[in-house]
Amino acid sequence: MESDRSGFERFRGRPGLARIRTPDAAIRGLLNGAAEPEDLYEAAGRVRPLASKPQDPADLDRALARWSPGKGDLALGRAFKGLLDSSDQETALHAAESMSVMEVRYAKAIDTARKNNNQYMQAILYSELAELTGVRETLGIFYLRQAFEALVVLSDRKALNCDSLKLAVKLQLLMGRTKTAIQLAQKALKSYPNDPGLLEALADLKFQVRDYEGLRAVVRRLEEVGALDMGRLSQAARRWL
C-alpha cells in the first residue's frame, strides 16, 4: 500500500491515490494534513519552463488560469504562439483558442482602463499586445500606435511620470526609432536625472548607436546615483568605466 512507504519511496511504482500536481496544491495539502513535505518537493521538481518542449497542455492551461494581462508576462503567449504551427491539429486549435482567451482578457482590461481613464495602463496593455503579436506585423503596428496615442493623451494632460516616460522610450525602440528614443530619454532625464531605469535605457541606446563617449558619460552617471552596486547592469557598465 502507498501509505506503507515513507519519504520519497511513495513515488516509486504505480501511484495509488491521485498524485498532487502543483506545488500550490501540495502546500494546501500540507496545511490540511493531506500531504507530506515530499509531495511539495516532487511537485516543485516537475515545474518546467513553459517554453520547454514538448509542452504539456495541462501545464499551459493551469498557467492560463492564473495569468492576467498587464504584468509584462509574455512567456505564456509566446508558448501558445509557438504551438500554432503544430502538426497536430488539436494542439494548434487549443493554442489558438487559448490565445483568443488571452486577447479577450486584454480587451476587457483595456476597456476597464479606458473607463477608469488610466492611459498608462492602456499603453502598457497595448505594448504587450504589440510584442505578442509581433511589432512588424500590421496588427502589432496598430497596437503600438494605440499605446503611443494613450501616452500622447497623458502628455497633453501633462501627466507623464517617470514610468510612462520609460514606456514611451521603449515604444520608440519597438517602432525602430532609435534617435527619437535617445532624444526622449535625454529629455526625460532632465525631469528625472537620477532615475536608474531611464539611465539604463539611455545606456542601451548609446550602446546601440556606438556612441562610446556618450555611453561612458551615462555609465558614470549610473555610478554616481548608486545603481551599479550589484547585478547584471553593474557587470555590463563597469566594462566602460
Added chain:
Amino acid sequence: MGIRKARPWIMTAELVAAAATAFAWNALSASAPGFPGLAFLPYWLPAVVFASFYGPWIAYASIGLSLLAIAGLSILTAGDFSAFPIHELVSPSAALVLAAISALGFGSIARKDGFASLLQRYRAAYKDKLRLGRTLEAVKIVNAYYEKELLSAQDALPLLHEHLRGLNTRSVSELASGLLALANRFASLRSGAVYRYDERADQLELVARYGDSPAPASRPLEGSVEGWAFRNASRFTLRQVLEDPYLAKMDDGRVVLALPLGPAEHSWGVFVALDMPFVAYTESNERALSAILELARPYLERAVRFERLARESDFDAHSGIPSYGQFSALLADAFSRETPFSLILCQIDNLRSMIQELGPAAERACVSSLSSVFSGTDAAIELCQYKRSDQIAILIPGLREDGVSRMSLEALAALQSQPPVIADREVRLDLRIGFASRRAADQSSEDMTGRAELLIEMQA
C-alpha cells in the same frame, strides 16, 4: 497580556461569576434558599466545571464562595445570619454530598492524563497549526514567485539541452540558423550572422542571419573584424575597439562580438553578434556564448562532414562533372516542368584507351572540350555523367527537335575541325551522339533517354 499570565485572573473572574450566579439564584428563590431539591444545580454545575479544568480544590473554593454568597444574601435580607437555614447547608444533604463527590471525581479526571492532557494537546495542536499556517503562507508566496520565474524562463538549462539537440541536423545552414536562435535565447542576442570560409573565393560567405541588423553577403579576410577573428582564431569584442587602434580601423560599427567557429587548428567560419542589449554585453555572457558554440561544435562538424560527402557524391571524382544521380534528378525536374527541352548523349568510344595512354587527366580534358563545344550556344546547358564512365549527357532547356539535331551536327563538326589537345597532343575523339527532344506523347523521361540511346546503338 498573554493567555498564560491572564489565566489566574480568568479563573478568579469565573469563581466570582459562579458565586454571583448562586447569589442571584438565592435572591430569586427567597422561599427556598440553599440546596433544596434541584436548586443545588446553580452551585453544583460550576463546581463540576471548575473541578474539570482546575482540579478539586478550586471546585471546593467555588462551593465555598457560593455558600458565602448565599450567607451574604441572608444577612442582607434577614439582617441576621442566624436566620439562614445553615443546618440545611451543614447537614448531610444529598445535594451537598453529590457536589463534594462530583468535585473530587471530576478533579481526579482533570489531574490524570485523560482530559487535561487532551485539552493540552488540543491547545498545542491548534497553536502548531496557526504557526504552520503562517509559515506555509510565506512558503506559498515564495513558491508563487519562483514558479512564475521558472515558468517564464527562456534560458533554463533543460531548454539549452533541448535546443542543442535541435542542432543535430545535416544541413549547415539549418544548423547555423539554430545556433543564432540559441544565442538569442541564452545570450540575449538580438541580431547575428554566421559566416563560413569559402576557399575558392578566399573570403567569408554568409550562411545564416538573424534579426534586423544588416549582414553583408560576404566579408573579406583582410580589413574586416570578421576576417580578423577568423584568421587569428580569436574572439573579437567591441570593447577592444577603444583600446586597439588596429581593430578600430577595421571596425565599421556593426559587430559586437565575433567568435571563430570550428576547431582552433582549422576554423570553419565565424559567429558574429551584431546587436545585443547593453546589459547583456558582459564578460560572463561572452563566456556563455563561447561555451554554447563549443557545445555546438560536434554538431557543426557533423553537418559540414555530411555536406562534403553529399557534394562529393554529387560529382564524379574523375571527370569533375555532376554524377549520374544528379543527372537523373535534373532530368526529372526538367520533365516535370513541362517546358520544351532536349537531351544529347555523347559516347566517347576511345576514352578508355586514351586514359591508358595519356593518363587520368585525359578524362577531364575530354569533358572540358565537350563542354566548351556545347557552351558556345546561348542555352544554359547542364553537362553530367551518364550511365557509363565514357558517356556524357547534356541537357539543353528550350531546345526543340530541329534545334538539337543541328546542335549535335555542329558539335561533331567542331570537334573534328578542332580536335582537343591533351598532353600537348591533338586527340581524335571517337564520338557517337544520340539526341532526343521532349514530345507531347512522352510518358516519362525514360522515353526520351530510350530514343537517344537507340540513336547511339544505331551508329555502332
